[in-house]
Amino acid sequence: MDSGRLLGILADEVRRLRVLAGGDLTAPVPTCPGWTVGNLVAHVARGFRTVVGKEAEPPDTTAVTALDQAYAALSAAFADRPDRFWIRRMAQEAAIHRFDAEVALGTPLTPFPEDFAADAIGEMLDVFLHRETRTWPEDYAPDLTEWGTHWLRVADWRVDVHPTGVDVTPIESLDADASVLGRPGAVLLWLYNRGEDVQVSGDPERIAQVRRLLTTAMNVV
Structure with missing residues (x-):
């Protein structure tokens, strides 16, 4: 954008x-x-x-x-x-x-523009997951485990977790171990721990682990 x-x-x-x-x-x-x-x-x-x-x-x-x-x-x-x-x-x-x-x-909720929300999902994953965990992995050590070939799909992004940090890349396949899908605005709010209007499937522990990493990052930044 x-x-x-x-x-x-x-x-x-x-x-x-x-x-x-x-x-x-x-x-x-x-x-x-x-x-x-x-x-x-x-x-x-x-x-x-x-x-x-x-x-x-x-x-x-x-x-x-x-x-x-x-x-x-x-x-x-x-x-x-x-x-x-x-x-x-x-x-x-x-x-x-x-x-x-x-x-x-208690006022009516104004929806985010969809193009902005889709762009913001990538920004959120890059800034708060990839950059933070790669720069200061020691701050996230409890939740930086080795996922190997396992991965989480968040919207159109692939999330891989390793002891050295989190990798975030565009998805190239659909064989994720877990996924968080929905309209861009709903996924964005989920990333910010502000909404559950998303479709969650697959391994719940991987999803919970990424949520903990995001929470830690937002409390640090």
């Missing part, structure tokens, strides 16, 4: 989150235990500021204002130097947390 399309989705998701931030900021977020909607909005704003190197939170600002200021800085940075990795990462971050805010406030 090209940067222009991702920037458009990022803008749409921030716009939706901004509207949601005008609701009850004290509402608890079931998908992020211990957080309120206010915490969620602050987290997104902080992520935007971190990308542009402005980590200090502006004093005496509302959640909406903090989000506006952080997004303005992020947009300016991307206009000056488009960085597809961070555009893609921030679009996905905004989309997932917009979903969290909708759940918390």
Whole structure:
């Protein structure tokens, strides 16, 4: 997916989150235990500021204002130097947390664009499984066992687990030991431990092992 399309989705998701931030900021977020909607909005704003190197939170600002200021800085940075990795990462971050805010406030859930969700599945598997486990395998050692020729299918991706890390490649066959399939948006939410509207089949331990690896990665990053 090209940067222009991702920037458009990022803008749409921030716009939706901004509207949601005008609701009850004290509402608890079931998908992020211990957080309120206010915490969620602050987290997104902080992520935007971190990308542009402005980590200090502006004093005496509302959640909406903090989000506006952080997004303005992020947009300016991307206009000056488009960085597809961070555009893609921030679009996905905004989309997932917009979903969290909708759940918390009981508003209708906005589906992810299917092309974006399909692209985000690959990004999620690459960033949180492949790169993290290959770079810091010691942090994931309990769940980095040797699968040999066994593998898990997640949407259109093959996941192989080894003691040195996880390999993620496009599938070339259908003989997986286990699989997680469904519409792209449903699979993406499953990867983020936010939904079970997927078709799961095969070896449950391999599926559980990958879920543990993802959970560890998301708590570390």
